[in-house]
Amino acid sequence: MRNPSEKTNVNENNVYFGTDSLKKYFDPDSQPPLPLVELPPHLNPYHQDGVRIYAKMMTMHPANNVKAMPALNMLESSVVPGKTDRIIEYSSGSTVISMSMIARVMHGVNDTRAFLSNKTSEAKLKLMQFFGLDITLFGGPSQPEPLDERGGIQNARRLALGSEHIVNPNQYENDHNWQSHIRWTGPQIYKQLPEINVLCAGMGTSGTMTGLGTYFKDVRPSVYRLGVCTAPGDRVPGPRSYALMRPVEFPWKTAVDTIEEVGSTESYTLSLNLCREGLICGPSSGFNLQGLFQMLAKHKAAGTMPKLAGPDGTIHCVFLCCDLPYQYIDEYFDKLGEQPFHPIRNKNLTKVDLHRYDESWEREALEVLPHFYASPRPLAQSLLSEIVLQPQNRVLDLRQAEDFHAWHLPGSLNVPLSSVGPHTASPFSDPTLLEAQWVELVKIFDDVVSDLGRHHVLVVCYDGDSARVATSVLRAKGVEADSVRGGYRALRLYEGNEFVSTKVPVTVSVAVPLE
Structure with missing residues (x-):
């Protein structure tokens, strides 16, 4: 058996060089020991009883799990x-x-x-x-x-x-499974905490507990070895019920002193608490900690806790954090319900405004005329009557009909939105308004997108924000569309007072093609 004091880690800076750097990175013999972190008193209900609890963060291996x-x-x-x-x-x-x-x-x-x-x-x-x-x-x-x-x-x-x-390595029958913890995990823990009194690990293939229990039986026989199984009929990812341990052929029975059975609700709850406190770990980690808590509670009730302590009167306990929580996120919500989680505000927005935005789709007001209109003379010298919308372009104005009649860009078509008005707030400041606008825009453009798809479309509204939403919808439908940054108000800043359309305004309903 290797003496943990014999090996001095030569990679104190935790840096891996050379063509075989990844091999060194994955090799425990080339790494500092995986962290051992003591739980603060507010996470340790037995702190006042002289119990110190440490999490062995197997999640910090490059593969992020104990396996x-x-x-x-x-x-x-x-x-x-x-x-x-x-x-x-x-x-x-x-x-x-x-x-x-x-x-x-x-x-x-x-x-x-x-x-x-x-x-x-x-x-x-x-x-x-x-x-x-x-x-x-x-x-x-x-x-x-x-x-x-x-x-x-x-x-x-x-x-x-x-x-x-x-x-086929066959983790269920391969002795190199559990012997890996004699080779690496056990020596790491013993080197980090030679005064260890209690060791706790879950029982799946039983490899972890078999290896650790066997190792500490040899190097520190006083260590109390606790294996944790799932409660009958319950499930936590990784560990097994005691009934399913019977056919496992690893020598796990000689590697444990006692077994605790733990339910899934407690496991997920403790895992969630650990994660929120900075120890990122999955449900089987909370499962191991709950098993430790149950064992300590029984010893406290029986008055036998002093038997677990070392010469200093303190009980030093280590439990394993086995993997990360991310693959189990849905299960946390299924197991624990809504109570542990803050509600999502404006959740109605998860079903609307689903398409991407891009700054390049927002045109400055000064860009509108040169990009969308033509004239026999330079645009800067042209009269309004000479400015003509280029045939490959379309301009959609989302404002109300009376505002459109009062002023609009030449050749533009009025597609008034019922949810848009001259004094309406920005849809991005009012989630209810954004939802209403998005639903209305989707319906309108579903009816006319086949025509618009042949054109470059410019969308105008009062302040630019509703047109920005419309552009997002149109782009998602395959239409080349832009909006005017700042909308109608920005356009009016850049045209003279005489720039008022003399063309007959056109109002388009959702059922009429934009021709």
């Missing part, structure tokens, strides 16, 4: 250089994602395939696709027994046995 250590160890012992070209593993997420990165970085194997349950969440499936995994789904239990010939675990095993080019 990186087993993946490293299993692939190191099974990949054959120059021969292995595919990895296959049955995994619900973290293990096979870690394998895909480590296989590529450490061994140059780019083909990693995930076998997993058809009950896996859409978020996890997309996450695995994001990391380049080839996915095959299997029906039946989401956590099949490792030796069940009908399940994906044994399917992966059979495929690997049939080809010398395929490796």
